[in-house]
Amino acid sequence: MLDLTPKEIAERSALRINPLKTCQPVGAMYAALGVHNCMPHSHGSQGCCSFHRMFLTRHFKDPAIASSSSFTEGASVFGGGSNVKTAIKNIFDIYDPDIIAVHTTCLSETIGDDLVGYINDAKIPEGKVVVHANTPSYVGSHITGYSNMITGLIKYLSENTGVKNGKLGLFPGFVNPGDMREMKKLMTLMGVEYIMLPDTSGVMDAPMTGTYTMFPKGGTTIDEIKDLGNCELSVGLGEMTSEMPAEFLEKKCKVPYQVLPLPIGIELTDQYIMALNHFSKNEVPYAIEEERGQLVDILLDSHQYSQNKKVAIYGDPDTVIALAQFALEMGMIPKYLATGTPGKIFEQKVAALFEKFGVEDCIGKGNVDLFELHQWIKNDGVDLLIGGTHGKYIAKAEDIPLVRAGFPIVDRYVHSYLPIVGYKGGMRLAEMILNALMDRQDRNCADEDMEMIM
């Protein structure tokens, strides 16, 4: 397993090995799937669309529907205008969504296709909508693409009509449907009326009913996206994912915004609840207080199994930062924090976190890959890995337990239905982390040291 990875770390400036990120369009596709009755459309070669649908379907174990402009060599030379116009006609004719959300690819970006012009020229049936976002694969990562598509939807649709709707606009960050459900649950408990964009719950975790529907019940509606412009306030969860759309909504529709970390663990969920509290002026109900208290109780009860354990956390930037905070709340040492998404903010946030908790000898790096993370571990090991599926090869090579959290998880089931955010998500995470560490103790201990009670 990964036998060719040397311990010695050599400087690399051109070669990416075992990446911790993928390209913008797949993030854009995921965001568009969180819009009700929406067909995500990939403007490029049909391979892009196939790869992205494959990637998302494997993570969610649910159909990820999207169409392609199916570029040929001719379109690559003369432009993809006729392809996308034909596609728009065919999609409305055959699949009849309310909206088509087009994202570009490295191909259409390199040849400089003018999507605004193409969409203006396209025949769009009455009452239907086509929007687009530029998502060049050679800039940023899937996280950037996700933010770009949300921003694109706002750009085309959101309006400030001058009449406030009394609602909170929520950008949930790059999270699972299970997380989005938990965020909504907490807003409802706090008496907050909201518009959440995107909302993949009810789409990418649709129930089995025996009948297939291409556009399931979930997703943010076009009217809701329009009405985002009338919100009192917007909250972006995950600065590196959600600040872009929140900032854009402020610019376009004068909706003030606030950015918070992903609500993972106690303090970060506290911040989310406090923001909802400030917004609604409603008292925090006992149901939330109870969940919080339960989570704190769990951390106190179990501290000896997690405290001072060294953990490496990898994945998307906002997820890694928030997971690291929770690991610190559990008394763990976040020895390595790694994301593949480029951007300086990540490293600044990591430094601030390390300082706040007074931890030393930890590394946090952006624009890094799993190969390098593995080399760090080879040089100075950890007790636990937290991240997506691709880390399981390191876990096996180095015999380290792995807790799956974040994207993508293509080798396990159920994860997308359940939260890691909120106090409830914290309990789930704590259980997974403790089980991983304690199973390891049971597995490794001498027979005479086996503990019946732990």
Next chain:
Amino acid sequence: MNSRDKVLDKYSSKIYKNRKEHIIQFEEGKPNLIAADTRAIPGILTNRGCCYAGCKGVVIGPLKDVATIVHGPIGCSYYTWGTRRSKSKGDENTKDFSDYCFSTDMQETDIVFGGEKKLKKAIKEVVEIFNPACIMICSTCPVGLIGDDIHAVAAEAEELYGIKVLAFSCEGYKGVSQSGGHHIANNGLMKHIIGTGDAEPVKYSINLLGEYNIGGDGWEIERILKRIGYNIVSVMTGDGSVEEMKNAHTADLNLLQCHRSINYIAEMLKTKYGTAWLKVNFIGLNGIKKSLRDVAAFFNDPDLTARTEAVIADEEDEIKEAMAAFKTKLEGKTAAVYVGGSRTHHFINLLKSLGVEVVLAGYEFAHRDDYEGRQVLPLKMDADSKNIESIVVEKDPAKFKTFHTDEQLEELKKAGLPIESYDGLWAELSPNATVTDDFNHFETEEFVKLLKPDIFFSGIKDKYVVQKAGIPSRQIHSYDYGGPYAGFKGALNFARDVTLAVNTPAWDLVQAPWKREPTLEGSLGGTE
């Protein structure tokens, strides 16, 4: 109106005109002409991938001793990393790169100013860290558009580091599907790898072409072939290596499993080195038995023939009882099979032997010969197929050798051996089956509603679509992370997996009780 017409009828006239050529109701004894390998319609939700997927994803990717650098933005390398299930195993002499994904991760500045410098640097870094014996470079869409000369970079690196460095211009926009990428990969391997080794020929030696070792299929086939007494020179390309492939020209015979993806190499090996090829199918008991007997007939050695029969009897004996038990659970069921460019054909005999009839079939990226048989070649070239390089090889007099004379080969052909021939899907299909080329989402949904197959075999993109409609669905690209399905034991694995899928207890739980029974109870007013 038959189901074909019912579905086509729902299209607008323009799409109707295109799609009516790609959908047929199969009739035995009729010519059954079908249009294939033409452009997919934008927006229709084709299941196809791209040229890069065919080259790097299918043919090049499985080569274990190669450090394959994908030159482009990060996504393309990421999506072909560990996703295909072409299993491989290194040993003390073979570095296995299959756990690794290499990319130049092109950024905006590389697109603007050119990416050759970064590619050169990436090659240098691969050499310094891993010291591979061979590097292959696969290009992605923007590379072709900005004009990076990856072939010049490869030639320079080969000179500089003294190792094999190959470049494949397999930009995603080339051709109409994965198929163009297969061809480009075939050309590169033929030009630069095959024939460069100096191993001595061995007796009864074969290459296994178009076998990608999905779920360990190749290993199972190899086990059986070795048991009979054949020497395997190379497998292209499942668990394959450049080290073995360079001596592929020394083999007596090429066995061709996936015709679509690799028939070009088989043809070129025949022309350049004289090696005859035989179409085989190691999926399904009838397929395996016929293939093993065909190979034995080719070599015509009484010992081999006797061992072939002994191995068939032994292997079949081992699974017979269990197969029969599974058959009782599957008999009478109907199936849809939508896969690739050869696989649909391969699985039909296996399904038949389990009593399952295929009512709906199709390919993603097949050409007409994959449906109608190789006798339809040569096909007329259209603008898209002309864009895919087709190379011409010449006889290599020093290495040219034949096991049989042309006359003997003709004799064997007359005796029914599929030498340099391929029957295609039609040979296996039952009358009235509906066939869809380049199947799309709409047609899948509609045909499934009309034909109501009991089991659906396809890939990841439509698996859950069909499952949500209440039909058990198994992936035949990835075997749903199981397998092997090839060989005798593989057939049993398949039968077991399908039986499990059809009989999953949760199928009986789909309907909630309150959907089945009235939940409101009451009595008529005024009766008390």
